[in-house]
Amino acid sequence: MSETLDTIKQQINDNTILLYMKGTPQFPQCGFSAQAVQALINCGERFAFVNILENPDIRAELPKYANWPTFPQLWVNGELIGGCDIIVEMYQSGELATLLKEAAANDDAEKNA
Numbered sequence: 001m002s003e004t005l006d007t008i009k010q011q012i013n014d015n016t017i018l019l020y021m022k023g024t025p026q027f028p029q030c031g032f033s034a035q036a037v038q039a040l041i042n043c044g045e046r047f048a049f050v051n052i053l054e055n056p057d058i059r060a061e062l063p064k065y066a067n068w069p070t071f072p073q074l075w076v077n078g079e080l081i082g083g084c085d086i087i088v089e090m091y092q093s094g095e096l097a098t099l100l101k102e103a104a105a106n107d108d109a110e111k112n113a
Helices: 003-014 031-043 056-066 084-093 095-112
Strands: 017-021 048-051 073-076 079-082
Touching: 003 048, 003 056, 017 031, 017 095, 031 084, 031 095, 073 095, 079 084, 084 095
Parallel strands: 017 048
Antiparallel strands: 017 073, 073 079
């Protein structure tokens, strides 16, 4: 297994809510990443991110690992939720906030156990 793949698995494993995106939450570098970040911020839970523009190896390997060709990619509890369209759709239906709150609550419970 490649070092990059190990890194990806570690990032997904270590972060309950993780967004692979172009740019940073403060400075998204594409419209889709900007929309995804805004939906996540509006849900009010903390999330980790990886700027794939600064990590070309991850940018190349993650689509193969995830079987998802585009960015951004949202991962919650080790599972790929989807990209921009799915994130925005879930946000608008209220499903995203519920998912993120549950994931964050479970994460807190584990840390405090």
